[in-house]
Amino acid sequence: MKVEVKTLDAAGSGEVELNDAVFGVEPRADILHRVVTWQLVNRRAPARAARERSDVARTGKKFGRQKGGGTARHGDRRAPIFIGGGKAHGPRARVFSASLNKKVRALGLKMALSSKAQGGQLIVVDNLDVAEGKTKALAQKLGSLGFGKTALVIDGDALNVSFAHASSNLPGLNLLPAVGANVYDIMRHETLVITRSGLEKLEARFNG
Structure with a gap:
């Protein structure tokens, strides 16, 4: 599956080939429900x-x-x-704790990513650089990109500092490193935004 790569200025920056083993899995509601339930149970404090x-x-x-x-x-x-x-x-x-097999957890994450890709709710951006980290400048760009009411942005190993500063006061916009990608956060946001580096880290996470 090929997806257009955009910049924060809504300009095209080429295309990227998505790994079908990660973004081409047929979603199953029962698997997604099991993983989300496992996450929420383990979040409860004793x-x-x-x-x-x-x-x-x-x-x-x-x-x-x-x-x-x-x-x-x-x-x-x-x-x-x-x-x-x-x-x-x-x-x-x-x-309060629950256990779930690693294979099921990995499969649930693949299905969550695939559901966004197949539903047209996946946006791949080249990078997250925002000039001077200004919230006003970022808010204007997000409207043209079609992020929707709620969006989860997944970056690479480390978060982009300028984007993190600019997006901290924007409601409905959350930022995670690739290692923190999880089924619950992906499914509860309307749009999933992944950077090129985040895409590489996610695919390497399953291939490794």
């Missing part, structure tokens, strides 16, 4: 447990006599009703 009656270091002596005190019948100061007492029905310690 839940911290609250201290209950047995975990609180307070005296176990009976608070008062059983009858005749004019107050409730408390066994000790660890009761949840007292300040410093144990939490009643508190949260339990939980660790």
